[in-house]
Amino acid sequence: MLKYVNDYKEDQQETLNYDTKESTWYHWLLLNRPLKLVIAFLILAVITPVLLYQFLYFSSVDLAPGDGLSIGSCLLPRANRLPCGIGDVNASDCHPQCCYDLINNFCFHRFPSRFSFIAYRNWTENIILQPRIATVPFGQNSLPQIRLSINETSSTHLSLMFYNPENLTVEGNRLDEKNYTYVISNPELQVVVNGTNGTIFNTARGPLIASNNIWEMSFILTNGSMYGLGEIPLKENVTKVLYNYDGGISSVPLIIAKSYDTYHGLLIDIKDPTEVRVHGENQIVVRSITTSGLKFHLFVGPSPKDIMNDVMSLIGYRNEPEYWMLGAHVCSELPQTRSTPLKDLKNFLDEAAEANLPYESHCGIGPIVLNDNECDPVDDDRNKGADAVRSSGKKYIPLVSPYLRYEYSVPENETSQENGTLTKLDDKCSIASQYEDYILQTILQEHIKGDITEIREFYQGLVENRTVIYPYYENVTEDFMQQIWKYDFKVDGVILHNAWPLDESLKNHNDTYDILPYFNEDFAVAFNNTPQWNITRSNRDLYVNSHNEYGNFFANAFKKISGETPIWATSNRMTADLIVNRQSVDTSWTNLQRELVQAALGGVSGQWLWASPICGDTENFNRTMQIPLCVKWYMAATYMPMIKIHSKNTRRDPLSFVGTNRANIIAALNNRLRLMPYFYTTLQQGPLLRPMFYQFPLSANLTDLNTQFSVGEDLIIVPNLEPFQTRVHLWIPPGQWFEMWSGLPLIGKEGELVTMTTTEADLLTLIRGGSIVVIQTDTRTSADDTRLFAEFSLKIALNCIAVEIEHTSICHAKGMLYMAKNTTLIFEANSKEVRITLEGDSTPFCSTSQQTWSRNLKQIAIYGLENEFNNMDNHRYLLFSPPVNLCELEIREHIIIQYFT
Structure with missing residues (x-):
């Protein structure tokens, strides 16, 4: 070893020989750099919200009322804030139990809201609910007491009624078997209703206000899509007033909510003027100028059709239209x-x-x-x-x-x-x-x-x-x-x-x-x-x-x-x-689409018979600029439940047009008559014009669409709703589809977006594979004359399923024609023949004294056959001379027509 090394060690020991002292805890804190960062972060995390709260929001009451109940927070995302009272007011006008945004000058409810009603024991029909806060954000005193009644109407329908017991007494019904449960929390009232697939109604600890001429309540139906009140879908910041006036909502105020693959509904049953507004996160706020209270009907579903049937049990069924x-x-x-x-x-x-x-x-x-x-x-x-x-x-x-x-x-x-x-x-x-x-x-x-x-x-x-x-x-x-x-x-x-x-x-x-x-x-x-x-x-x-x-x-x-x-x-x-x-509809492209949406939603809300004025009915009509719009409106009205042509100030009936425009309009009205047997049959079982979410509730890509509509079970229309539009975009529905008049097959997978060409004289119409639609081609000038004298034609759209083992396909299609209460024709087809069967009485088409329908079948078009079997571009066409006489069904069980002879 080197000598210098030992000398160095001795020098070091001498140098390090000093008195030591024990370090205190605060020395350890001050000298620990990572810990200092953590502490600084924690301090900021606490102080920042306090500063934000102090300088951006304030409430003149820092603590909750001395009732031991929830305090509530003002730190809410802007989209989730529910207006307290009018909302856009000065800070001095904001209720002391609410929060105020100093930057946006907005008064909003805490979460949970302090405006609630208190139940001091478990809820029953006779429990008195007392207001937590004696005043309300509208400059009035709260009602001293209200009650909640729950009526279990059926296994899929219940109603909630919040009312003033000084005016009436309500006793709800109870059922042993039902597809829903509900929980009424206390002491602060919260109502949660659960269906078979989750929560379908939740007041979510929002405000419940009851005062003279103003009741308010908020709730959440779903975290998914909603439809209703004239909107597909019903979006955030939409406000609707439920008060009959020119321009108001015509259908029952039903909201259909989608939650994953199931649907449930809420109907607002309040006869007084009521405002409905959708806020962020699907929060719905209902404010009513009422003294009687608030009533809501809940429908479990789980399909839109189930909801519609429950609504119709409530509002009644329309009798068979003439x-x-x-x-x-x-x-x-x-x-x-x-x-x-x-x-x-x-x-x-x-x-x-x-x-x-x-x-x-x-x-x-x-x-x-x-x-x-x-x-x-x-x-x-x-x-x-x-x-x-x-x-x-x-x-x-x-x-x-x-x-x-x-x-x-x-x-x-x-x-x-x-x-x-x-x-x-x-x-x-x-x-x-x-x-x-x-x-x-x-x-x-x-x-x-x-x-x-x-x-x-x-x-x-x-x-x-x-x-x-x-x-x-x-x-x-x-x-x-x-x-x-x-x-x-x-x-x-x-x-x-x-x-x-x-x-x-x-x-x-x-x-x-x-x-x-x-x-x-x-x-x-x-x-x-x-x-x-x-x-x-x-x-x-x-x-x-x-x-x-x-x-x-x-x-x-x-x-x-x-x-x-x-x-x-x-x-x-x-x-x-x-x-x-419908009345007081201005003439515009936007209103054409809105009328289609309104009619579709009205139908699935239980009001199947619905008339909308073609090309509007107000004085807001420019003949020079709006002729193309009117022509397209006539074409779209072909598929509406009912048709009304109402001229005001300026004529807009078909005879007020000339040339090609008049020809296209009259062709659209004749097309209506051609399809009326199918429309009449459809209206015996359900609405005519339908939203896509109703007809295809499980197709995620279709449910929010408001640019294409189902017409009954078997047709789809894709109207061009913009001036000079030559193409339409179609989301492909489930199944096989063909262009209605040519038989051109639609190629693509469910949910895919395809673009198809259209013209000013055309409205794209598709027919479903697996269906048979009865039409009458030789129309007259009235519906009754057409059904009596015009010969029938069948559009057969086959649904063919490939069988790999046999290297072939199995094809089928089915349809019906409703003639009267005791008379229905059933049509069944495969790749070789169509079979016609009569259910009931032949009087409507065979009686010489009581005949109301034609008895002759003149032609058939078959879509979906292999190309080698077509005698037209995309289909096989059969013309019968003489026509097939349907009265043969009086003596025969079936009429069988073969495609190939």
Whole structure:
């Protein structure tokens, strides 16, 4: 070893010889760098939220009320914040139990919300729920008590009703076997309903507010897609007002929610004006201007069809429609002088006959306003118009409004020319002067306390610059209806027009904002063209609380004089007994798509009979710019449940078009008649126009689509909904599909997106492999004449399954034609033949005295055969001469037709 090494060791030992002391814990903390980083991170994690809370959000109450219940947090993602009260208010107006966002000036609920109701023991029907907070965010006191009633209606349907026990008492039903369970938590109320596949309703500890004229509740139905309220899908930030008005929702307020591969539904059963808004994370907030409470129906499903059936058990089933009702109905409200309406009507009837225009009915010389026929300057023409319509072989279906003409409001110096003589209209045409004693004092005063001045003040309105009054139709007698309906002509149906009812008088909503605890622009739009919300009835109930039922009352009253006549109605609530008549639809490409969506959702909500005005029905129509839109609207209307053509200000009936446009429109109406046997058959079992989520609930790529629709079980349409669109995008449904008229097979896998060419004269229609659709090609000018005289044709779309062992395919298809309650034709086909069987009675197509249907089958087209068996490009075509006589089924069990002979 080197000497220097030992010397170095000795030097080192001498150098390191010093006194040592024990280190303290804080020295260890200060000298441990990793630990310092951890501590700094923890301090920031605690302080940062506190600073955020202090400078971005604040609540004037730092601690929860001294009740030992939840404190709640203000640290919520912006999308999850539910507005507390109006929401967009100054900090000083935000309720002290809510949070306030200083940056966005937004008042919102904590989570959990402090606005809840408390149950001090386990829930039963008789448990009183008390408010946790004595005041509400709308500047009022909370109701001191409410109750919750749960009614188990069926194994798949239950209802939740939150109500004020001072007004009524409700006792819910209980079932032993059901497909749902529910949990009512206490002391802070929370309601959770579970179906067989998970939670279908959860109040999620959101706000529940009950006060005078304002109730509010929030809940979550699913974390998946939702459909309803006129939207496919129902998206975040959508707001809907449930109040009957021009532009409002026509169908029952049903929301269908998808959760994985199952569906469940919620129907909002509140008769008072109600706002429904979808917030982030599918939170739904319902606010209602009500004094009675909130009621919701829940449907377990698990399919959309199951939900629809449960809804129809609630709102009723529409009786079988008469065949002619599925044809086109024409009406006109064109600006006219008093001397021309009858002449214009006769000109239209003559021109329609010359052009072979297919349609079923006309509304005559124009809408009827109920009054004394002796005072109506055009009353004689109205009778003549009804006779003219019937003489042309068409049905007469007038438009009737619910209000009574109070007087003619004629501007100064305005005169009416009649029979070449100028006469000034005076008070002899006042409904008040004719029936003041009977109508005003006897009928109306039954519903209002006070003198006649009060009646006139509360019941007067304005329609087309004329003063009208609004009877309350809930309990009127047949005698009263006969007094206001003195027309001798017979009606084949009636359209109850403006039945919200309409009131065009100017409304000043400044007082409304001050009086109602919650009122906003959405409600203002709904209230603008309806009677003043705060008029009162005899029991001092506000008009606003019965407005949504006005249309039903009017329809029921009209039945006293019309009997079983079909009724179209622009305003109804929770009933399938009336045909939905859409009104006040502006002409636009957006509205064309919206009407298709509305009709599809209305059908799967239980309202199968639905009429939408082709090309709109308002004054918003530009003939120069919107002709292509109107032509496409006529084509899309081919597949709507019902058809209405309503001209206002400018004609938009088929005869107002010329050249190719007129030809395409008439072709679309004839195409409607061709397909009507299939439509009529479909409507015996389900809705006609259907959303894709209803028809293909398990196809994930299809359920949110609002650009293609199923028509019954066997057809799909893909309308081109943009100007000059030459291509459409189609998501392929399950199964095999063919182009309806050519038989071209659709190539691709389920869920794939394909692009197909279309034209201005075409609407892409597909037929399902495995189906047989019955049509009538040689159409006439009415539905009844077509079904009686036009020969049948079959579109057979085979579904072929390859059998690898035998190197062949097994093909099949099936369809039916419903003729009457006791008569149905069944069609079954394979790759070689089609078999026709009769179920029931042959009278509708064989009886010489009672025949209503054709008896002849003229042609067949078979899609899906191997190419070598086709005699056309994509199908085999068979033409029978003479036609196959279906009356052979009176003596034969089957008629068998072979493709190859």
